[in-house]
Amino acid sequence: MKSLLVTGGAGFIGSNFIHYMLKKYDDYRIVNLDILTYAGNLENLKGVENNPNYRFVKGSITDDQLVGKLFREEDFDYVINFAAESHVDRSIEDPAIFIKTNIMGTQILLDAAKKHWQTGKDSQGYPAYKEGKKFFQVSTDEAYGSLGETGMFTETTNLAPNSPYSASKTSADLIVRAYSETFKMPVNITRCSNNYGPYQFPEKLIPLMIVNCLKGKSLPVYGDGMQIRDWLHVKDHCSAIDSVLHKGKPGEVYNVGGNNEKANIDIVKLIIDTVREKLSSNPDLSNHNYQLSTINYQLIKYVEDRLGHDRRYAIDNTKITTELGWSPSYTFETGMSQTIDWYLNNQDWLNNVINKDYLEYYDKMYSSK
Ligand code: NAD
Ligand code: DAU
Numbered sequence: 001m002k003s004l005l006v007t008g009g010a011g012f013i014g015s016n017f018i019h020y021m022l023k024k025y026d027d028y029r030i031v032n033l034d035i036l037t038y039a040g041n042l043e044n045l046k047g048v049e050n051n052p053n054y055r056f057v058k059g060s061i062t063d064d065q066l067v068g069k070l071f072r073e074e075d076f077d078y079v080i081n082f083a084a085e086s087h088v089d090r091s092i093e094d095p096a097i098f099i100k101t102n103i104m105g106t107q108i109l110l111d112a113a114k115k116h117w118q119t120g121k122d123s124q125g126y127p128a129y130k131e132g133k134k135f136f137q138v139s140t141d142e143a144y145g146s147l148g149e150t151g152m153f154t155e156t157t158n159l160a161p162n163s164p165y166s167a168s169k170t171s172a173d174l175i176v177r178a179y180s181e182t183f184k185m186p187v188n189i190t191r192c193s194n195n196y197g198p199y200q201f202p203e204k205l206i207p208l209m210i211v212n213c214l215k216g217k218s219l220p221v222y223g224d225g226m227q228i229r230d231w232l233h234v235k236d237h238c239s240a241i242d243s244v245l246h247k248g249k250p251g252e253v254y255n256v257g258g259n260n261e262k263a264n265i266d267i268v269k270l271i272i273d274t275v276r277e278k279l280s281s282n283p284d285l286s287n288h289n290y291q292l293s294t295i296n297y298q299l300i301k302y303v304e305d306r307l308g309h310d311r312r313y314a315i316d317n318t319k320i321t322t323e324l325g326w327s328p329s330y331t332f333e334t335g336m337s338q339t340i341d342w343y344l345n346n347q348d349w350l351n352n353v354i355n356k357d358y359l360e361y362y363d364k365m366y367s368s369k
Contacts, residue, residue: 001053003029005076007061007109008083010034012200013138013234015044017082020238022048029053031074033067035060038361039086041353044199061105064112071116078245079113080136081106081172087203088142088165089365092307095164102168103175110135110179117185126184135187136245139173141230141257142166143191146310153191154316155253162308180251188248190241192256193315196335197234198342201353203361205229205264206336209271210343211350216294219272220366223305225265228312232258233330233339243326257315258328268300274340285344303369 004021008014009032018030034040036058048054059066061083070076083105085091085098117129144153145160161170179185202211209219240256248254276295279285320326343350 001027001029002077003031003074005031005033005070005074005079005109007033007079007081007105008040010036010040010042010044010056011082011086012039012044012197012204013195013237014082015041015199016197016234017080017238017241018045018048018054020235020242022051022053024242026053029055029074031055031057031070031076033057033059033061033070034083037085038355038357039201041199041201041349043349043352060101061109062100064108067108067112068115071112075116076113077132078134078136079109080138080241080245081109082138084138084169084172085165087201088163089203089306090361091163091165091168093365095168098164098168099171102165103171106137106172107175110176110185114179114183114185122184129184129186133186134245134250135176135179135185136241137173137176137187137189138241139176139189139191139253140166140169141191141193141255141313141315142310143170143173144313147312147314149312152314152316153255155191155255155319162310166310177253186250188244188250189253190244190256191253191315192237192240193230193232193258193313195234195237196231197339198346199349200234202350203358205267206271206339207343209268210275210340211354213272213275213295213299214290214344216291216299218301219268219299220301220303220369221265221268222303223309225268225302226263227309228261228263228314230257230314231260231262231267231332232256232328233335236328236330239329240320240326243320243324247324249323254320254324255315255317256320256326257317258330258332259315259317260332261312261314262332265300269297270336271340272297272299274337275344278340278344282344303366 161167180187
């Protein structure tokens, strides 16, 4: 058995990754360490709780005692660090927790891995490690900052993060790099573009727009809506992590993206059209309390722009596709259609995650815009 520490596994990408790995490998044991912030939800893991190869531990990556205890108990082969505060708008409101979780938490995980994996020193005085270990940092393309109308991010593009969120993720990314350079720790870093798919918390663009359509609420588009993101289905991100984990050269960074640039306003319009079409053609769904007549472009509301809003992201994925043979399997059309179906068919999940705290956040966030 291989033993994996997955942090933040109750969030959007982490939970998709746990489903993906447990389905694909029956010789992997996964320990999910998650503090269950507003973004972490154990319902995302329904169906795996009773899997003998899965263990959930409620706790923080910033708790060095707990992290050390887990390393002693489980003798991890791999650490995959998803745990983070992940929402740019929240980092503008309150950066402190982003620094603590995203930077300090990563350093605590690195130190625990170094301590438990080190066997001694090599002839040059660098730490030597047990065979087959890897520390995997799930970083982000936002580390590169913003693009103009042309060009793409490659792995050698200068890092120039703009928001407190992306600055904290870039700091973590660089600390992981430092452990590779200074301590020769076996690491990989991936920098992925925007993900979409099931279990994404409805503060992010795509699920927020779906939910607001269903509730007949306005669809807040920041600024002129012409900002561009490069979208990837979350399952394709999971398969990319799988490839890098098993085939990635230690010390290397890999961009992950599917060559799928879209302007925000086009995504919002696609969601309105698709939700309308699905509700009108599926009588079962129409029985719910939706007001089909209100789901149209009049819901779009241009609001004050995000501070420091990055204009465009675009990922050059040449390295991962040519060196590791990874490629995305979803087209955007299929991925979005399935994703919208998932939200329409999982109203209970939506009602559970949209709790009082979230509604207060939402009202505060959008009333000032
Ligand atoms: P998410 O907000 O949905 O999930 C984050 C998870 O981390 C939650 O379950 C939360 O409870 C947990 N968490 C937060 N603080 C913690 C702590 N101190 N200890 C343990 N657990 C903690 O985020 P996501 O969208 O799934 O993103 C996962 C990772 O992928 C993040 O590191 C993010 O920066 C990175 N990433 C996300 C995207 C994207 O499009 N969503 C793209 C590229 C990279
Ligand atoms: O690129 C990877 C990053 O993608 C990840 O590192 C982050 O964790 C993830 O949150 C995401 O960041 P973005 O800021 O790009 O995602 P978000 O869904 O918040 O916004 C996408 C775009 O939509 C962005 O240009 C802002 C805009 N937007 C967003 C919201 C929530 C709106 O116009 N209106 C909205 O209400």
